[in-house]
Amino acid sequence: MSIRTGHSMTSNNHVEPQQQQWLNQLLQRVASNQDKAAFAELFDWFAPKILAYGQQRLRSHGLARDLLQETMTSVWTKAHLYHADKGQVITWVFTVMRNQCFDMLRKVQHNREDCLGDDIWPLIDSREAVSDQLSNNEQIKQMMKYLGNLSSQQQQVVQGIYLRELTHQQLAQELGLPEGTVKSRLRLALAKLRSFMEKHHD
C-alpha cells in the first residue's frame, strides 16, 4: 500500500485542503455549540450538490428536496457523531446522504417504509457505542406520560405514529399535510417531551 496511485489527485475531484479544514471547523462549531451561522455556511456549500445528487438518483425535484432536508437535518442533529480522525467532513456528509437516499429509493421503488440504511452503514463505530435498548423503551414509556403537555397538533402526530402505528405517509395523508411537515412536527414534539423528562429527572 506504500505506492501511491495518485488516482484521486489526477482527476477533477479536488477539494482544497484549506476548504476541507474550513468545513471541518464549521462542523465542529455545529457539534459543540449548535452554531447556527456555521450550519448556514455548511448548508449553502452542500445544498446544491445534494440536490444534484438527489436529482440524479431519485429522478424527481420533490424527492431531491426531501433528500436535502433529511440529510441536512441529520448533519444538524448528529454532528456530534462526526470524528475528524475518522475522515473528512465531506465523506461523513456523503455517508449520511447515501444512507438516506438508499431508504428513499427502497420506498419509491418497492414501497418499503422501513429504514435500513443506517444499519447497513452505521454512522457510529459499533465497537465504541454501547446503549441499553431496555432503558430506551423505558424512556419512551415515560415520555408518553408527558404527552398531555404538548400542543394538540404535536399530540396528534405522536399518537398517530407511536400509538396508532401509522406510517409517516399515512398520517400525512390523513392530516392533509406534506410528509416533511409531519416528520419535523414529530421531531419537535419528541424533543419537547425529552426536555420535560429531563426537567423532571433533575
Add this chain to the structure above:
Amino acid sequence: MIKHHPSSTLIAAHAAGELSTALSSAISAHCELCDQCQQLRRDAESELAFAIFAEPATPASTTMFAELCHNITELPTAAAEVAQTSRYVCINNHNYRLPNALQHAKLQPWQRFGPISRMRFELEQTDGVRMSLLHMAAGGQIPHHTHQGQEFTLVLAGSFADEDGHYQQGDIILRNGQHQHSPQSDEGCLCLTVVDAPLHFTKGLSQVLNLFGQSLY
C-alpha cells in the same frame, strides 16, 4: 483469519449504495468482521464524496433554502441520540447476535429441514433475490447441488467445508451455476446466504429435493 473477501468492485458498488438490500447487508456484515474490507469501503466512500462534492457550487441561497435551513436549526440536537441495538436469534439453545446490518430487517420464523434450519428475511423483491439465515447443526450436510444463479454465503459463526475448502467466521463465498458442492459442518455453523435463484440438486435421490428445493435457501 478471514481468507475469502468480496471483490473490490463489489465493495465499491456497496459504498455507492447501488446494490440490493440483501447484498448490501451481506457485504456490510462482512466488513463488520473484516478490518481490511472496512478500510476499502472507507476509501471508496471518500473517493465518491470527493467526486460528488468537488463539483463547482452554484449558490443555493434562495428564499426557500433560507427557510429550510432556518427550520432545521430550530430542531434541538439532543433529540438525535443513536440507539445501538443488539438483536439475537436463538437456535439449538444457542444465541447469536446478528450483525449491525440486520438489526431491523424483518425476519420470518425458523423452518427446519432435518439438521438444517432456515430463517428467511422479508425484503423487497428485487429480481428474485432472497436473503436467509442458514443454520447447520454439528455434523449437518446439504446434499449435492448447483446454483442456477449466484449464491453468496457469509459465515457468521462456526465453520463449514465443501469440496473446495474450509470456511470460517467472516469468510464470504460466491458460488454460481458451474459449481457443484455439498457443504457440511462438523462443529455446526450459522451463515447468511443471498441467492438470486433457487438451488438445484444434482445427485441420486437428493434430486427429489428439487421438488421442494426451491424452499431451502
